[in-house]
Amino acid sequence: MTNPVKVSVKNLAKSFATPTGTVEVIRDLTFDVFEGELVSIVGPSGVGKTTLLRCLSGLDTLSRGEARLDDRLIDGPPNELALVFQDYSRSLMPWLTVRKNVELPLRHLGLSAEERHARSDEALAAVGLAQAAQKYPWQLSGGMQQRVAIARAVAYRPEVLIMDEPFASVDAQTRFELEDLCLRIRDEYRMTVMVVTHDIDEAVYLSDRIVVIGKKPAEVMSIVDVPLAFPRDQIRTRADVSFGELRGHVLELIQAAH
Numbered sequence: 001m002t003n004p005v006k007v008s009v010k011n012l013a014k015s016f017a018t019p020t021g022t023v024e025v026i027r028d029l030t031f032d033v034f035e036g037e038l039v040s041i042v043g044p045s046g047v048g049k050t051t052l053l054r055c056l057s058g059l060d061t062l063s064r065g066e067a068r069l070d071d072r073l074i075d076g077p078p079n080e081l082a083l084v085f086q087d088y089s090r091s092l093m094p095w096l097t098v099r100k101n102v103e104l105p106l107r108h109l110g111l112s113a114e115e116r117h118a119r120s121d122e123a124l125a126a127v128g129l130a131q132a133a134q135k136y137p138w139q140l141s142g143g144m145q146q147r148v149a150i151a152r153a154v155a156y157r158p159e160v161l162i163m164d165e166p167f168a169s170v171d172a173q174t175r176f177e178l179e180d181l182c183l184r185i186r187d188e189y190r191m192t193v194m195v196v197t198h199d200i201d202e203a204v205y206l207s208d209r210i211v212v213i214g215k216k217p218a219e220v221m222s223i224v225d226v227p228l229a230f231p232r233d234q235i236r237t238r239a240d241v242s243f244g245e246l247r248g249h250v251l252e253l254i255q256a257a258h
């Protein structure tokens, strides 16, 4: 990639103070994410992936090292960044319509009501939910609710989109659709995307590169290039011999990373 570095992580370390002493979760992570890139973060359960995302989102402070967005230190939630979590049922407000949910973060941007409306229209259309604007989240399926969470991030037009196991709670078919949606909005809105996933196939399917983290406390074990052609296709890409080889390679790295 020749694009400029968008997110840079340098010797990032994170420990937590607990009643029984200090727990060192992340020892030393260093990697860059380039503008427009989609990078997956994979590693064994409990290795510190969510902790890393919380540090990058400015929700947690680092214990050592630094994280930068566009060369600026991340020391609080950056305006250029949006988050999508796995648990859509807790991220959407049940008493607000789908449209109001999508427009909620836009209030911080100082946009007029018309502009907010236009953005939510566009984002809901992008995720295929133009007809659901007046519904409430609880009237929608799980996959549709996750689409609303993605639409909310899209409407905000973040430069960086960070997602923590975003498709883990939906059925396989919906998951494929949401993966393709994620790739499409990355292209349409020229976003830089970081995704934590437990699903190795998903990591290979989505990514330009995969950062494998492992050990306790966590370190970067390997950074794997995914040279599969874009646009990706759920059937053709997954049937590619290189897809299977990459999946096997990443799986071996994760098994060695325990």
Ligand SMILES: Nc1ncnc2c1ncn2[C@@H]1O[C@H](COP(=O)(O)OP(=O)(O)OP(=O)(O)O)[C@@H](O)[C@H]1O
Binding pocket: 016, 017, 018, 023, 025, 044, 045, 046, 047, 048, 049, 050, 051, 052
């Ligand atoms: N606030 C905290 N205080 C103490 N320990 C914490 C805190 N937050 C996270 N941890 C610990 O950090 C470790 C890593 O947790 P984290 O959720 O980041 O891992 P993960 O790789 O995302 O896990 P999983 O793959 O299972 O979702 C865990 O042992 C967890 O208990």
